[in-house]
Amino acid sequence: MDRDTELRLLFWRDGQTKAERLAASALRLYGYEEIDPQSPLGGPDGKKDILCQKGGVTWIGAVYFPTGPVRFPAVKRKYLSDLEGSPTGSQGFVFITNQAITPAQRNALMENARSTGKEAEILHLQQIINLLDSAPGYGARLQYLNIPMTIEEQLSWSVDSDSQTAKALATNTRELLALRASIDRVQTDQSQLIRTLGLALPGGSATPDLISVSSFRKSDVFPPISGELSMSLLLLFHRLTCFDLPTRAVGQLRTSSVSLANREGLRATHIQPPPAEEVEERLRTLCDEWNSAYPALSHSVTKLQAIARFHASLLSVHPFLDGNGRVARAILMQQCLDMFGRADMTLMNKGADYYAALRDADRGDYSSLIALIDPIVRG
Numbered sequence: 001m002d003r004d005t006e007l008r009l010l011f012w013r014d015g016q017t018k019a020e021r022l023a024a025s026a027l028r029l030y031g032y033e034e035i036d037p038q039s040p041l042g043g044p045d046g047k048k049d050i051l052c053q054k055g056g057v058t059w060i061g062a063v064y065f066p067t068g069p070v071r072f073p074a075v076k077r078k079y080l081s082d083l084e085g086s087p088t089g090s091q092g093f094v095f096i097t098n099q100a101i102t103p104a105q106r107n108a109l110m111e112n113a114r115s116t117g118k119e120a121e122i123l124h125l126q127q128i129i130n131l132l133d134s135a136p137g138y139g140a141r142l143q144y145l146n147i148p149m150t151i152e153e154q155l156s157w158s159v160d161s162d163s164q165t166a167k168a169l170a171t172n173t174r175e176l177l178a179l180r181a182s183i184d185r186v187q188t189d190q191s192q193l194i195r196t197l198g199l200a201l202p203g204g205s206a207t208p209d210l211i212s213v214s215s216f217r218k219s220d221v222f223p224p225i226s227g228e229l230s231m232s233l234l235l236l237f238h239r240l241t242c243f244d245l246p247t248r249a250v251g252q253l254r255t256s257s258v259s260l261a262n263r264e265g266l267r268a269t270h271i272q273p274p275p276a277e278e279v280e281e282r283l284r285t286l287c288d289e290w291n292s293a294y295p296a297l298s299h300s301v302t303k304l305q306a307i308a309r310f311h312a313s314l315l316s317v318h319p320f321l322d323g324n325g326r327v328a329r330a331i332l333m334q335q336c337l338d339m340f341g342r343a344d345m346t347l348m349n350k351g352a353d354y355y356a357a358l359r360d361a362d363r364g365d366y367s368s369l370i371a372l373i374d375p376i377v378r379g
Contacts, residue, residue, distance in 0.1 A: 004145075004147050005129050005132055005133055005141060005145060005147060006125070006129055008145045008146075008147065009065075009098045009125060009128060009129065009145070010068065010069060010098055010099075010100075010125060011067065011068050012065045012066070012067055012068075012098050013067060014144075016063070016065070018144060019063050019065035019098075020037050020049050020050065020063050021037065021144065022065075022140065022144040022145075023049070023050060023061065023063040023065075023096040023123075024037050024050055024061075025137075025140040025143075025144070026096060026123055026127075026128050026131050026132070026137075026140070027050065027052055027061060027094070027096070027123070029131040029132075029134075029136055029137050029140070029213070030123060030127075030131060030213045030346065031054060031210055031213040031214075032052040032053065032054045032059065032094075033052065033053045033054065034051075034052060034053040035050060035051075035052040035061075036050065036051040036052065037049065037050050038050065038051060049061055049062055049063045050062075050063070050096075052094075054092070055119075057091040057092045057119055058089075058090055058091050058092065059090070059091070059092035059093065059094050059119070059121075060086040060087065060090045060092070060093050060094070061094045061095075061096060062078075062079070062082035062083075062086070062093070062094070062095050062096070063096050063097070064078045064079070064082075064095065064096070064097040064098075064099070065097065065098045066098070066099070069099065069100070070099060072101070072105055075097065075099050075101065075105075075109075076105075076108075076109065078097075079095055079109050079112070080112060082095065083112060083113055083116070083118075086118075090118065091118060091119060092118055092119035092120070092121070093113045093118045093119070093120050093121075094120070094121045094122070094123065095109070095121075095122045095123070096122075096123045096128070097122070097123070097124055097125070098125055098128065099124065099125055100124065100125045100126065101122065101124045101125070106122050106124065109122060110122060126347060126375070127346045127347065130346060130347050130348065130349055130375075131346070132145070133349055133351050133353075134212075134349060134350040134351045135153070135156040135350060135351055137351075138153050138154075138156070138351070150352060152352035152355070152356070153351060153352045156351055156352050156355065211241065211326065211329050211330050211333055211345055212329060212345050212346070212348070212350060213345070213346055214333070214343075214345050214346070215342075215343070215344040215345065215346055216333070216337055216342065216343050216344075217337075217341065217342050218337050218338070218341045218342065224338030224339070225334050225338060226294075226331065226334045226335045226338045226339075227291075227294055227338060228291055228294075229287040229290050229291060229331075230287055231280070231283055231284060231287065234283060234287070234319070234327070234331075235251045235252075235253075236251070237327045237330050237331055238250065238251050238252075238320055238323055238327050239251040240330070241323065241326040241327055241330050242320070242322065242323035242326060242327070245322055245323060249320070249321050249322060249323075252320070253276075253279050253280060253283075253319050253320065254276055254279060254318070254319065254320055254321045255276050256276055256321075257273075257275045257276050258273050258318060258321070259272055259273070273316065273317060273318035274317060279317060279318075279319050282317045282319075283314075283317060283319055286310065286313050286314060286317070290306070290310050293306055294306075297339065300340070300377075303339045303340070304370045304373055304374060304377075305366060305370060307332060307335045307336065307339070307373060308361065308366040308369040308370045308373055309361075309366055310331075310332075310335070311328055311331075311332050311369065311373075312358055312361035312362070312366065312369060314327075314328050314331065315328050315358060316362065329345065329348075332373070332376075333345055333376075336373070336376050336377050339377075340377035342376075342377055343376055343377065344375070344376055344377075345376060347375035347376055347378075348372055348373065348375065348376050349372050353368070353372065354372060356368065357369040357371075357372055
């Protein structure tokens, strides 16, 4: 669907109102909160199409969706005009556009905003494509671009944490965790109550996968974190990314065997996770192989091959009862940051193509997975 999504975004035919609504959905997928379109039905908005919050900062969102490709000077003029017209009290400026903008051009634009003391971000064509072509974005893609979901995408969308049931459970997760902590502190013999609360916690991921909407550049001179992977480091990644899971599961390898099912609920025919008693040995071997190869990885192609192989192998082991995807993507992000100096996770497709690439990797073909990882380091 990637090409269809690109063409319908680039050759936009649905006007400013729908563009602002699509932009609001893209911001939500990108991790913004309290999104408030100012005048989506027309009328004066004071050059602030959208108000939103992120990281404790109030952002002004400006939307630019021309009806076809335009040259960069036109994008720059619109950006500077909207920036100049944004309220002086706002702390951040985010520009949402259906145009392709190079990393150098994005940096030049954002420097203009930063010179005024504002935080700055740009959601450009490729980022919006990846947001809409991922499981959480399929609904917005259908609503605003009228692109139907394939059977694989429907399956991916239905199990994504953005489902209505998961959202309802997520609303009460923090309250449940706080109550659980209070009971633990009392240290009374209320084992049955604690067990009941543990069962009440949602089985899926309640915390948004913020790694997937993050972008980083390496600016320090410290040794690479992923240069020496170990069991303890893998467990640390799990603690940091899966803190919302029940305490008994955080930073712990699974102690029971699991099997993966297909969409009919039957045991899948592709590679199944190993028995629980083999998990630790498999992980140690995986880390040893990575550490041995790391010093010799000097070419971008071999680096990407190594990252893809590690990512697929880690997921095939399925070391944790929950949170395996978050941990694998967090490690992948760090590997990209250490080896390429950048990691723009917003550019990784996590939709049906991602799961198809993992199936190919199970059969020893890593080319599709490498193609999905490559944009993360290229920008």
